[in-house]
Amino acid sequence: MNDALNASGHPKGAYVFQLYLAGGAPNSVRALANLYAICRKHFPESHRIEVIDVLKEPLRALAAAIFVTPTVVKISPAPEQQIIGNLSEEQEVLRALGLPQKESE
Amino acid sequence: MSDKKRIAVMEKISTGIEGFDDITGGGLPLGRTTLLMGGPGCGKTVLALNILVGAAMRHGTPGIFVAFEENARRVSANAEAFGWDMRELKKKQIFFIDACLRSDVIKSGSFDLSGLLAVIESKSAEMGAKLIVFDAIDVLLSLLNDPAAECRELYRLYEWLINHDLTGILTTKVEDSKPATAQRYGFMPFMADCALLLTQRVTDRVAVRGMRVLKYRGSAHMLNEVPFMIGPSGVEVGSSNGVHPEPQPFEEKLSTGVEGLDAMLSGGIYRGTNLLITGSSGGGKTTLAGAFIEAACRRGERALFISFDENSRDIVRDLAAMSIRLAKHLAGGLLRMEAIRTEAGSSEEHFMRIKRFIAEHRPRVVAIDPLSALARVGGGLAARAVAERLIYLCRNAGITVLFTSLLEGIDPNLETTTLHVSTISDSWIQISYALLDGERNRALSIIKSRGSMHATQMRELIFNDTGITLAEPYAAGGTVLMGALRMEKENSLRMVTGLPRLDGAPRDGAKPAAVRAKKQGKLQ
Numbered sequence: 001m002n003d004a005l006n007a008s009g010h011p012k013g014a015y016v017f018q019l020y021l022a023g024g025a026p027n028s029v030r031a032l033a034n035l036y037a038i039c040r041k042h043f044p045e046s047h048r049i050e051v052i053d054v055l056k057e058p059l060r061a062l063a064a065a066i067f068v069t070p071t072v073v074k075i076s077p078a079p080e081q082q083i084i085g086n087l088s089e090e091q092e093v094l095r096a097l098g099l100p101q102k103e104s105e
Numbered sequence: 106m107s108d109k110k111r112i113a114v115m116e117k118i119s120t121g122i123e124g125f126d127d128i129t130g131g132g133l134p135l136g137r138t139t140l141l142m143g144g145p146g147c148g149k150t151v152l153a154l155n156i157l158v159g160a161a162m163r164h165g166t167p168g169i170f171v172a173f174e175e176n177a178r179r180v181s182a183n184a185e186a187f188g189w190d191m192r193e194l195k196k197k198q199i200f201f202i203d204a205c206l207r208s209d210v211i212k213s214g215s216f217d218l219s220g221l222l223a224v225i226e227s228k229s230a231e232m233g234a235k236l237i238v239f240d241a242i243d244v245l246l247s248l249l250n251d252p253a254a255e256c257r258e259l260y261r262l263y264e265w266l267i268n269h270d271l272t273g274i275l276t277t278k279v280e281d282s283k284p285a286t287a288q289r290y291g292f293m294p295f296m297a298d299c300a301l302l303l304t305q306r307v308t309d310r311v312a313v314r315g316m317r318v319l320k321y322r323g324s325a326h327m328l329n330e331v332p333f334m335i336g337p338s339g340v341e342v343g344s345s346n347g348v349h350p351e352p353q354p355f356e357e358k359l360s361t362g363v364e365g366l367d368a369m370l371s372g373g374i375y376r377g378t379n380l381l382i383t384g385s386s387g388g389g390k391t392t393l394a395g396a397f398i399e400a401a402c403r404r405g406e407r408a409l410f411i412s413f414d415e416n417s418r419d420i421v422r423d424l425a426a427m428s429i430r431l432a433k434h435l436a437g438g439l440l441r442m443e444a445i446r447t448e449a450g451s452s453e454e455h456f457m458r459i460k461r462f463i464a465e466h467r468p469r470v471v472a473i474d475p476l477s478a479l480a481r482v483g484g485g486l487a488a489r490a491v492a493e494r495l496i497y498l499c500r501n502a503g504i505t506v507l508f509t510s511l512l513e514g515i516d517p518n519l520e521t522t523t524l525h526v527s528t529i530s531d532s533w534i535q536i537s538y539a540l541l542d543g544e545r546n547r548a549l550s551i552i553k554s555r556g557s558m559h560a561t562q563m564r565e566l567i568f569n570d571t572g573i574t575l576a577e578p579y580a581a582g583g584t585v586l587m588g589a590l591r592m593e594k595e596n597s598l599r600m601v602t603g604l605p606r607l608d609g610a611p612r613d614g615a616k617p618a619a620v621r622a623k624k625q626g627k628l629q
Contacts, residue, residue, distance in 0.1 A: 023219070
């Protein structure tokens with residue numbers, strides 16, 4: 001599976017993420033840092049991250065039916081994908097994004 | 106609300122679930138957290154939802170239902186099945202949050218409930234919610250796969266509820282094989298202020314739901330497990346905890362619907378008492394029950410006829426053949442007849458069903474035919490307890506009850522009942538068969554009748570198309586004669602006195618004497 005999706009080009013279009021977090025909660029802070037790090041590493045030129053603080057915009061989270069913080073939603077490229085957690089397990093994030101994972105941890 | 110006040114008075118939210126408020130000493134603790142634990146299919150979700158709906162409907166208390174496992178829309182749809190008007194309730198009083206994760210969600214690292222609580226906080230402030238249900242919170246938390254983090258989140262939730270003065274209801278799964286405290290979230294009962302364990306057990310192949318209050322901080326509660334059922338209108342808890350005022354005894358006597366029997370009982374049975382009729386199959390128990398019910402309807406009293414394993418229509422038809430006419434009372438609404446299939450539930454469920462019929466129809470007279478059917482489902486001890494509670498329920502409500510009990514066994518005259526209810530019956534009539542000279546006659550005798558004089562002789566019970574009659578006792582040679590024997594004896598006496606024979610046929614009077622001799626021989 002990994003080979004099929006391999007390297008040479010992940011789609012040129014931008015990677016768009018929404019990150020729902022809960023203010024300065026430790027997991028939220030970590031998720032934000034981890035998401036930035038992953039983006040810089042894998043698609044340095046083509047990413048956009050929208051941060052939604054659920055503490056400030058609870059109704060937005062309610063409308064999107066996102067209750068676990070932190071949650072990252074990959075909006076683009078399609079399909080939409082949700083990842084919950086502070087993104088500390090990078091392999092899982094890459095898998096979720098359909099990116100090649102490292103052979104060894 | 107200050108802490109001082111909380112300690113001083115334990116305020117409770119009445120759930121409106123009658124038995125539930127009994128076992129919890131008035132309901133759930135206000136502003137605190139209650140835990141509902143149980144295995145799959147134990148009724149946690151329904152109970153939690155029932156409490157939420159009850160609070161909204163009875164007190165107008167708004168609440169939020171957070172569904173972690175079952176799709177919120179489905180939970181709400183299931184609630185409609187109980188006759189709760191969810192559409193109306195959802196407008197203002199109940200808000201559903203669907204916190205089920207999408208099946209394709211991927212988890213990477215730890216997460217927490219801060220966001221969820223922020224959403225609930227904003228919603229509850231908007232609608233003034235007081236009660237929050239977290240249904241199957243374990244589904245989300247177990248994803249953390251880190252006991253310390255799971256514990257941390259539960260405490261976060263618990264403290265959040267306290268800080269916001271909200272009453273919380275958490276439901277979690279338990280594995281049946283382990284004690285409550287050895288479970289994944291075994292610490293939860295320690296944390297919560299009130300914890301209930303729901304169970305489902307199979308006894309004699311009949312499933313019985315049970316509920317037990319494990320703890321209730323700062324409040325008295327019932328320790329025993331009580332049965333409960335999920336009925337057509339929600340959860341019903343069978344609590345026998347209720348202390349009812351002792352009812353004032355009635356002086357009025359009620360007719361049994363059989364003239365001769367009333368005479369034997371010096372006027373009938375006292376209102377508010379019960380009458381047990383025992384007998385073997387085909388003895389005429391249902392017929393006597395029918396007569397009793399018809400008499401009540403004739404007096405203009407509301408009546409309820411509960412039959413086990415026999416269709417109401419069949420009973421009406423069969424009784425009509427003996428001039429006991431129930432159809433018009435049934436049509437007029439004075440009489441309600443309910444046929445229950447014994448195998449359709451446990452004795453406990455039957456009890457609660459009957460209780461509901463009584464509450465709905467408000468009868469002054471009830472017949473249960475046969476009560477012994479209960480013994481077939483749910484084990485002897487449980488069935489007996491149910492029978493007793495049924496009798497006390499009626500007694501406390503001033504309802505006069507006739508219940509029948511089938512006698513099964515080698516000796517049809519054995520005077521014990523399957524449920525051993527004869528000891529708590531006020532009056533007891535036994536129908537037996539007198540087998541004499543190739544004839545089977547029904548014989549009725551009164552074994553007891555509390556508080557009144559009663560005839561002690563056995564009488565012949567005759568059913569025909571004009572109704573029920575009890576033949577005057579006809580004794581000869583120290584024994585009560587019935588049927589053909591009696592006729593022969595009477596005829597022979599009539600011959601002596603020159604009266605015409607009863608059957609009109611000429612006959613010699615030799616046989617009765619012979620029979621009498623034989624009978625006397627038998628007696629010696």
